[in-house]
Amino acid sequence: MRRGIFLVAGLLAGLLLCGQEAREGKNFPPYPVLQELRMKSEKSLPAKVDLAKSKYFPPVFNQYGSSCNQASSIGYLFTYEMNRLRDLSGDYPENRYPPLYPWNFLNNSSNGMGVSYFDSWEIIKANGCPSVVDFPYVNDYAGWMSGYEKYYRGMQNRVISNYSLYLGDAEGIQMMKKYLYDHFDGSKFGGLANFQIASGGMHYNFLPDESSDPGAPYMTTFGTAVGHALTIVGYNDNIRFDRNGDGLYTNDIDVDGDRVVDVNDFEVGAFIIYNSWGVGWGRNGMAYLPYHLFGRFGFEGGIWNKSVHIVEAVKSYQPILTLRAELSHTRRGMIRIMAGVANDPEATEPEQILEFPMFNFQGVNALADDDRPDRHFELGLDITPLTSFIRRGAPVKFFLIVDEKDGSDLGTGTIYSFGVYNFFNGKDSVLLEGLQVPIINNSRTLVGLIRKAEFNRVEVTRVPRQFAKTGDYVSVQLEATGAASPYRWELVYDYDERFSVQPFPDAEGTLLFNAGAGELETKVRLPFDFDFYGEKYRYVIVTTEAEILFDPKERDYPYVVDTTLVLRSRKKIVAFGKPLDYYMEDNQIWYEQSDSSAQITWKAIAPTNEGPKPVKIACILNRDGRIRFFYDNTEFLHTGQSTYSLGVSNGDNRLFKQTSLSDQDEKINSILFSPARLPEETKLDATGWLFCRPMEAKTTYEIRVRVRDKYNLTGSGSVFVSTVNPDSVDILPQNFPNPFAGQTQITFMVPAKSAVLLEIFDLAGRRVTTLVDTELDASEYQVTWPGTNGPGQDAGTGIYICRIKVGHRRDQFKMIRTK
Template sequence: MKTILHLLLFVIFLQSQLFSQSDLVNVNPDPDGEPWIAGGLRPLTPADYEFLNSLPELKIPDNKQVKLLPVSVDNSEQPYFRPIFSQEGGSCAQASGIGYCFTYEIDFERGVSADILQNQYPTHYTWNFLNGGSGGGSWYFDGWRIIQANGCPNVPDWGGSFAYGGETRWMSGYDEYFNGMHNKVYEIYSINVGTEEGLEVFKNWIYDHLDGSEAGGIACFGAGVSNTFYMTSLPAGTPEAGKAVVVRWDESVNHAMTFVGYNDEIRFDFNNDGQYTNDIDINGDNVIDMKDWEIGGVKLANSWGNSFGNNGFAYTMYKNLAESLDNGGIWSNTIHIIKTKETYSPILTIKTTITHDSRNKLKIVAGVSADVNSDKPENFLSFPCFNYQGGDLYMQGGYTQSDKTIEIGLDITPLLSYINPGEDSKFFLQIVEKDPNNYGVGEIVSYSIIDYSNGVEEIICEQQNVTINNNDTTSLSVIKAVEFDKVQITTESLPVAAPNEVYSYQLDANGGTEPYTWAFKIDYEEDILTGTFPVVNGEQLTPSNNDDGFVTHPLDFSFPFYGQNYEQITILTDGAIVFEEEFKYVRTEESIISNKCIAAYCADLMIYPEQDDGIWYEGDETGAIIKFRTSKYDEPWVFVETAIKLFPNGEIEFYYGTDITEGLEWAAGVSYGDGSSYTISQLSNSYAIPDDYSTKFICPEFPAGMQISSDGVFYGTPTQGNTSWNITFKATDYSSVFSLKTLEFVTLMVDIEKNINSNKLLLSNIPNPFSENTNISFEMQNDEFVSISIYNLSGQLIKTICNGKPLTKGKHSFLWNGNNGNGVQVENGIYYCVLSCADFTETVKIIKVP
């Protein structure tokens, strides 16, 4: 009875509170109890939506599709779940994302118990980078991105408690940062739990991490706990009767929590008809789906101490996962999970000591150049920490003179992607100060890199106590040859493919640290055009909204883009073209890189019809042109006029009108959306755009229909025959170091490539490449009638070496002198030797050189 009364008091107290996302309030009805702080989630920005859109959605592996799950799972009973605790201030997102979720997942990977401080991770390490130095809000994925880049210290290294030093402290001490680098997030995923399919994925994650593990995972989510929030108890006579259950969340999303289990049997009578059903349309929308379910729910853990719910836990129903915010659902019907690195050791780090009296004026960047004579990096590495953060405070967040100075460590291992092992390279530390009023002052006291590839070697920069340039970039550098084991793609060639037939081939790599993640590296070439802005007389399109709206439109041709053919496009009011029927936040170079898109001028734009703004389309089978005339959101005086032309051969042209407003933040480019294959326009984010400027993006040759999986399977159904492409593959190892390799992919007509690479005859030729003669050799397993022919890349017969010749079991060889059937030397290039018998064919690639 006491628990029920407590819950009712909580609901009454919440209904008396009116606050926005950024307000913090103690919602515990017991004034003497633990504080229940709500309001710790900051409002999401367009950049947040861009990041969230780019996250991969967790899927059940094909070999794990059929599985009988238990009716309930509770991972709070696992040793990897740390004891319930009470967050400090508005740190709910880091309490959920780091205190519970990261602690659980990395302890699970390592098989250690979370009930000791050594195996717990502090909320305030990440929160203090994110809260503006004044206890502001954050999201759990903010903290995960920091840990993904630079790791996280455990609670003892942080200072002995999860909130040691309060909400402003930044940790000082290289050793503590270095220890933290070993504790990293590996991958972040989303799950749409608003559908039965997504719920099934989530339950499988809870059950066994989707991989047959002895324990499952947990997940983070956001929801509203103000105003219309309603928590009560599960009805008498039902499973888990009397336990706390949330049956409605408020639409003002202001709190982060953690899902730790599920129970298919708990029940709540939402429509008060005296029964519990999942097969009745209780909301009257003529559709029976999860929004009608009254049976089943998930268990959540809160960070409001043991006085919340049942010792810190409560349930919420499956129905609440599917409902919209205004009907009591969780934020976005989406939850997020992480995978962590069981073991990780940085290869190369920065150690630096910096003094400054206003830390939110500084951004720290690392860089590298393979050219040791260069005075600037060729490639950069930014961090989601030490990035204009922490408020206008001293570096450590305190107020004493010693708090101005901080010693930190940064993991710069990913920079090894851009250099060769054992070769001298120049490594940069850059401090970028954004301080136009010359408010803050400071210096780089010391800078060194530490190489862990073979023991421990510190290379100290000779320059010390270097004044940080006001409102500018200050660079220091050291030269070092790092002997490291770099990942290398070992696949030397790809089997020949047949057009319109399914193709699949596993690529291989070695070196570095497994596992490897694979991708294409496809770059469009950009050329400047000459000409004027095109006249468009086509139809004016009507987007779903003049601000953050979209409209889809069919094409009159098949448009090839990064290996896929598209018959329709989606046009965004923010100035970009995408290929999914939904709005996406594409407004910056970073968001271009993370989305498959085409953008001539993207920003936070808006259509003002009264100013003749709009989007127009004109096209036929020879091409399409999309014209944008827009203004900036809430700034109707801004004028932007651009056009994008698309062609059946995949070429793209950007056009810019006259008198485009200067000085705006904007971006332009084309991207595959995987973070690897993209081309940012040379003009992107320029202060001023020349009148009637135009540029062309030349489509790289790429086989339509082909893809690569994250584990390195090159697959698909090529559509073109007798064609070759040079494809660049990218393999990234566990340490985020990658390598590139370009391989030739060839399609030949069906008669040629049947049973290619069967190796049944061990067919080969030596030498290869050859210039004068090459010896074609093979070994017969049985007596056979054999034909040997030479073909070119177009599938044309060049030379018949033998035709139906009877050969006995054993080794045989034939000489080809490079002549065709007329006795004339063939041109240098690629040819195929096809050996055929009664029931099989084998092919080997032959290269003729000068």
């Protein structure tokens, strides 16, 4: 059963182009700054904003070990944002948040290992963050928090999204000042931002006596090996630098002599930044960052990607479903803890699995409270996202899932309790205690419990099928119900995947890489415009790691830990995505094309736990947008090799298809990714207006959409747009479900404005009830029959006939109602 889981030389002229570095790495999605904000004049902003002076900012502190990314993002930014929303003071421990809480899950139990704040934000988005009161540790690099109530309190401190803001031009600088001023929403206090630099080679000087802030430190340069994080808390346009010695202070003169006026030439203005090296750095932890340093990339002594990173936090969040579990394991880095659910109470394994970015083969042998590794520890997980897959108010089966990966048989563990709590109009808990379930070595351990759950689900209001003539424009306003508004809409450029056994397509063509000789990334010109997530590409970049990129060479963000997040946050196609070796004579990369397809073939050595293994991997891009992977031998994907992620991604951390062959039969050697087929000019704005223009005759398109509520819970739906002649459409498809016990849905089509009569009869021909008797416009409709007669009495079980009259057309079907 397939389960759902929530993530060259002269011959080449004209065919290949050398890859050029355009940026340092893939950012998270740009913040959706509204056009009216972009048009705001800088005259509407004050000359200075300093949010560190607000009560929301915490005291300056000294980070522990290499936790700089978490110190800046959790210790400073997250603390400030939560306090700003709740109007609380950052002076008190209960209103501050511990950098070491996410860091300890991700640092491989080393105080010298840095971890990207991109990775730690995933933990805060998934399960929240406790306060310093619940996690008070400041000199600990390995401890996990123990105690369900602590995790539950932490779940209510939440970030739902993180974004990037590009500051490499004048508009970006202005937008950042606007954000610092009013948070883009007119708030009395603005928002903070984090950014990445290289601390090795970082220097600051001091402003002269005639300056606006004499004696204050200001940054002059950073190093080139990016890895340290800092926090922007404000700006000061009174800070000025006469960089060319002309006695003037300008932002519109070419001061660096490159004949271009850009941010590199700015002499007026600086951001106010804070470091996490205690009050001995700068002036009590503070320094000025001149705007012009955003004109340099990190490898040039400037700022990584010329960008800053911000978050969207929520004032209050209440989980609907939580998991509580108590267990022990002597090697906690060898286990992964997940949640699952099945609608069938008798199921023996979950239909849907919810993974978490923590408790994911992380950590070592000690809790933060110095408990021994063989003692029990208790955790809590927010499993509210599982409500998207279960029946409301019906018995379903929840699962605690523990995977163990312990090749040396060093670890042992036990599950002692498992519960699921439902917070909906109060607290309803089901807790299994007194368990003694051993964690199975090198396998999956499941513990299940059956219970009902009540909740409000985000649901897309069904839209009738839209009939249109070829070339006509179609517009539809989408709506949603349930959970917490406001809602945000997005198109789902989804890919369907299919696994199969296929002969390996040996091909050569043009040699891109030969036994270690050649570029690690090579830009290839395709014979057609390749459609990928709604955008068309004539060029792609082929890497030695069996990846296909769509932008010039990209680097991983600093301190990357979660390789699956790298896939989700980069626009790419990944047929393997981990380093491959090319030291044998026949280790090569080939490219071959035709009018309808382009094939890349990698012949390399794959590292596995059983030693290096020769592999052949192929990826075929088809003109129609389909993508197919081939593997000559899949043994290397089934031999306990370190985590890998295959798939396709739009790079926005939302639209991606991530898969693996590890749970497939070893004979399966091919994966086909088929894209959604959308009408031309399909667009969906954030407010739910959908626009498209179907250009193919006799075609029915399915446009998949997703809506997110204010807490990032989602609902999905589809809009069908058809250019099929309505007169040829089946006016009465079979009801669903059928057979049915309670109620059933009946869909019917009205090809043109007509009188419609929809009735239910029994087998004796007696009319049971009339569902529709009116004139309707051309569209698709749906009604619910609850199994009652005209007066509203239960009609009982049996076989019924549904009959419809639409104008001159007639149709009917039989349906069965059971107990």
